Amino acid sequence: MLQTISILVENKPGALMRITGVLSARGWNIDSLTVARTLDPAQSRMTIVVDIDPVLRRQVMKQMNKLINVLQAWDLTESLAVRREMALVRVRTTPANRAGILRDAEIYGARVVDATADGFGLECTGPVEKVEEFIDAMKTFGGIDVTRSGIVAVSMESRRLRLAPPVQAGMNGAAEHPNC
Amino acid sequence: MSNLMTGANILVECLLREGVDCLFGYPGGVTLPFYDVLYDEKVKHYLVRHEENACFAAQGYARSTGKVGVCCATSGPGATNLVTGLVDALLDSIPIVAITGQVSTKLIGSDAFQEADTFGITRSCTKHNFLVKSAADLPRAIHEAFYIAASGRPGPVLVDIPKDVFVGVAHYEPVGTIHLPGYKFSSEGHAGQIRRAAEMMWDAERPIVYAGGGIIAAGASGSLRELVERIDAPAVCTLMGLGALPSSHPNFISMPGMHGSYAANMALTDTDLIIALGARFDDRVTGRLDAFAPHARVIHVDIDPVEIGKNRQADVPIVGNLGPVLERMNAVLAELAPSQKARRSADRKAWKETIASWAAEHPLTPPVSDTEIKPQHLVREIDRLSGGDAIVCSDVGQHQMWGAQFLRFNRPRLWLSSGGLGAMGFGLPSAIGAQIANPGRLVFALVGDGGFQMSIPELGTVANNNLPIKIVVMNNGYLGMVRQWQELFYNNRLSSVALPGFPDAAMLAGAYGFPGRTVEDPGEIGQALDDAVRHPGPYLLNVKVSSFECVYPMVPAGAAINEMVLGPPKAAAV
Numbered sequence: 235m236l237q238t239i240s241i242l243v244e245n246k247p248g249a250l251m252r253i254t255g256v257l258s259a260r261g262w263n264i265d266s267l268t269v270a271r272t273l274d275p276a277q278s279r280m281t282i283v284v285d286i287d288p289v290l291r292r293q294v295m296k297q298m299n300k301l302i303n304v305l306q307a308w309d310l311t312e313s314l315a316v317r318r319e320m321a322l323v324r325v326r327t328t329p330a331n332r333a334g335i336l337r338d339a340e341i342y343g344a345r346v347v348d349a350t351a352d353g354f355g356l357e358c359t360g361p362v363e364k365v366e367e368f369i370d371a372m373k374t375f376g377g378i379d380v381t382r383s384g385i386v387a388v389s390m391e392s393r394r395l396r397l398a399p400p401v402q403a404g405m406n407g408a409a410e411h412p413n414c
Numbered sequence: 415m416s417n418l419m420t421g422a423n424i425l426v427e428c429l430l431r432e433g434v435d436c437l438f439g440y441p442g443g444v445t446l447p448f449y450d451v452l453y454d455e456k457v458k459h460y461l462v463r464h465e466e467n468a469c470f471a472a473q474g475y476a477r478s479t480g481k482v483g484v485c486c487a488t489s490g491p492g493a494t495n496l497v498t499g500l501v502d503a504l505l506d507s508i509p510i511v512a513i514t515g516q517v518s519t520k521l522i523g524s525d526a527f528q529e530a531d532t533f534g535i536t537r538s539c540t541k542h543n544f545l546v547k548s549a550a551d552l553p554r555a556i557h558e559a560f561y562i563a564a565s566g567r568p569g570p571v572l573v574d575i576p577k578d579v580f581v582g583v584a585h586y587e588p589v590g591t592i593h594l595p596g597y598k599f600s601s602e603g604h605a606g607q608i609r610r611a612a613e614m615m616w617d618a619e620r621p622i623v624y625a626g627g628g629i630i631a632a633g634a635s636g637s638l639r640e641l642v643e644r645i646d647a648p649a650v651c652t653l654m655g656l657g658a659l660p661s662s663h664p665n666f667i668s669m670p671g672m673h674g675s676y677a678a679n680m681a682l683t684d685t686d687l688i689i690a691l692g693a694r695f696d697d698r699v700t701g702r703l704d705a706f707a708p709h710a711r712v713i714h715v716d717i718d719p720v721e722i723g724k725n726r727q728a729d730v731p732i733v734g735n736l737g738p739v740l741e742r743m744n745a746v747l748a749e750l751a752p753s754q755k756a757r758r759s760a761d762r763k764a765w766k767e768t769i770a771s772w773a774a775e776h777p778l779t780p781p782v783s784d785t786e787i788k789p790q791h792l793v794r795e796i797d798r799l800s801g802g803d804a805i806v807c808s809d810v811g812q813h814q815m816w817g818a819q820f821l822r823f824n825r826p827r828l829w830l831s832s833g834g835l836g837a838m839g840f841g842l843p844s845a846i847g848a849q850i851a852n853p854g855r856l857v858f859a860l861v862g863d864g865g866f867q868m869s870i871p872e873l874g875t876v877a878n879n880n881l882p883i884k885i886v887v888m889n890n891g892y893l894g895m896v897r898q899w900q901e902l903f904y905n906n907r908l909s910s911v912a913l914p915g916f917p918d919a920a921m922l923a924g925a926y927g928f929p930g931r932t933v934e935d936p937g938e939i940g941q942a943l944d945d946a947v948r949h950p951g952p953y954l955l956n957v958k959v960s961s962f963e964c965v966y967p968m969v970p971a972g973a974a975i976n977e978m979v980l981g982p983p984k985a986a987a988v
Contacts (some may be wrong), residue, residue: 241494244594244595244596248533248537248543248545249544251534252537255537255538259538292723293720293723293724296719296720297720299598299719300718300719300720301596302541302542302562302594302596302597303596304596305595306596313733395795396598397595397596397598398593398594398595398596398597398598399593400591400593401561401591401592401593402432402590402591402592403431403557403561403588403589403590403591403592404428404431404557404560404588404589405430
């Protein structure tokens with residue numbers, strides 16, 4: 235079963251590498267990953283979908299929370315959360331199929347974002363299953379190119395963010411060691 | 415007065431502010447501006463002979479004092495050479511700040527001369543790392559590095575500094591506070607859980623304290639001793655925890671695990687309550703995990719929540735710093751004591767008698783021979799001179815296990831050993847750091863002939879600084895531990911483990927300008943060690959020991975810890 239992990243992270247170089255490192259060190263493949271800035275530009279929100287051995291799930295969440303740049307990592311797999319994905323689909327087709335494409339697009343709530351003589355660019359947003367069904371439907375009309383965003387998720391439960399307070403600098407070194 | 419300073423000067427300012435009095439390193443192209451400032455000797459720099467040893471020496475400093483150790487390397491090969499030392503510090507939770515030079519920011523990513531992606535390479539080798547992009551960012555990065563290295567669960571932190579950042583100028587303002595909002599660690603421990611743990615300790619019939627390196631990192635050995643005495647429980651200390659409880663303490667059994675004593679492993683198998691304090695149920699301790707301590711409930715105290723429930727589920731998990739947690743626990747234990755101590759005294763007595771009978775059944779006894787020096791005999795002789803007070807830096811392998819079995823330690827931070835990573839070549843360079851940090855103390859580098867030959871170049875560092883380290887090579891002519899496994903599990907097919915041609919110790923040490931000697935007569939070993947210790951400077955003692963001795967007891971890989979092999983297979987009767 236796939237897990238959905240939501241991570242609030244400091245927007246710093248290397249933060250993504252540290253997080254994916256927890257997964258890649260165990261040889262796990264990431265199903266999807268999205269990152270973007272939050273309201274606070276100093277922070278980013280990541281949504282990772284990954285197939286984690288259930289026994290190790292808690293362990294992995296703790297390892298992510300241990301990373302210095304991670305403000306908080308949540309496992310949304312079994313919690314109340316909205317998950318959505320977007321697909322941009324380029325369909326090449328014959329004039330005869332154009333009406334059919336537009337009809338199916340309407341059924342799936344997809345929007346036409348570009349139209350040319352040989353086809354359409356379509357945008358479909360929704361739960362993963364719906365997006366996948368839309369892609370399957372478009373395949374019947376001819377050759378398609380697809381770019382999927384990966385899942386973004388937002389928790390519907392109220393979660394308190396616990397952060398560390400500032401500390402005095404220069405207090406932790408090799409101070410008061412006279413021998414050297 | 416202008417506070418406009420170069421990055422290199424800012425770096426030294428920050429190191430001074432962190433109280434750094436020395437660092438271990440090796441210069442190179444991109445760190446030239448830094449070494450130019452070091453020339454003024456505000457911070458003493460010790461030049462080692464290989465960057466890996468700079469990190470090991472910094473660890474010797476850190477492990478023996480509890481302070482942050484600092485090492486330095488140039489870009490590219492300098493930085494990649496640090497990697498083994500960093501992982502070693504990571505696995506043993508040793509506070510290290512590593513400073514590496516990097517090619518100029520403009521050149522990063524261009525395969526420039528001596529460029530390596532140090533930030534990427536060391537991501538998984540460190541607790542955290544930094545790539546500093548401007549001189550103005552340097553103070554914050556350095557102070558954050560020291561804070562991260564020393565606090566919470568300690569570990570290595572690397573700061574990668576490009577050449578143009580060293581030479582670039584910025585207005586230096588001392589950093590007042592640092593804020594790492596995501597870096598949370600709990601200190602106090604949950605009061606309710608501590609009470610539950612204390613009650614459980616009194617309830618248990620056969621409790622055992624299982625203390626690890628976390629006790630030493632937290633400086634909590636006093637509280638550990640108080641707890642052990644309060645509940646009168648027997649205790650084992652892991653390889654990393656040796657010295658957390660004095661070896662002479664009546665409740666101390668020994669190290670447990672793969673080469674632990676019979677009594678320690680039987681006690682862990684039979685106990686009904688494991689009190690795990692700053693230990694991580696490592697596979698070398700537990701043997702086959704599903705057969706480990708089958709009757710025991712577990713109290714697990716650790717500052718790192720990742721360790722709790724990782725290998726063994728805890729009945730009472732407590733996340734916190736062992737210092738304050740044990741203090742509170744002792745207070746609660748004392749509160750409960752009047753009603754509980756008497757109730758449990760008979761059980762405790764019986765439990766200790768059981769353990770004593772195991773210890774008597776299969777004691778750890780060093781064999782002694784008239785014709786050859788037994789390696790265990792050598793360790794006992796070192797112990798005689800140490801009296802539990804010398805610092806002993808070990809390498810990795812058989813001598814390390816015999817050291818752990820037969821050396822006594824009266825206090826923490828005397829036994830310096832590469833535990834988690836098991837990095838050969840650790841012994842001599844860590845002794846350099848330890849001796850520099852503890853100039854008045856007797857320091858042994860107890861090394862095998864394998865590991866010693868990985869670190870021979872550091873004899874130069876020893877000689878240059880006239881460090882009075884007593885280097886004792888337990889020389890069996892083999893990579894002993896690997897040979898032991900080949901003997902026991904690979905039909906004695908000794909594949910690439912023989913090390914013939916060990917250099918003449920007197921000539922080798924002599925070439926560096928200090929005395930050395932080879933001993934092979936068991937009658938001479940005591941005197942030879944006395945002479946080495948009495949000599950005011952460094953001394954290299956090459957001790958030829960029996961080649962085919964194996965470390966026992968031994969828990970074979972995949973076996974439960976009560977399934978020990980206690981000695982060599984008996985020769986068939988003639």
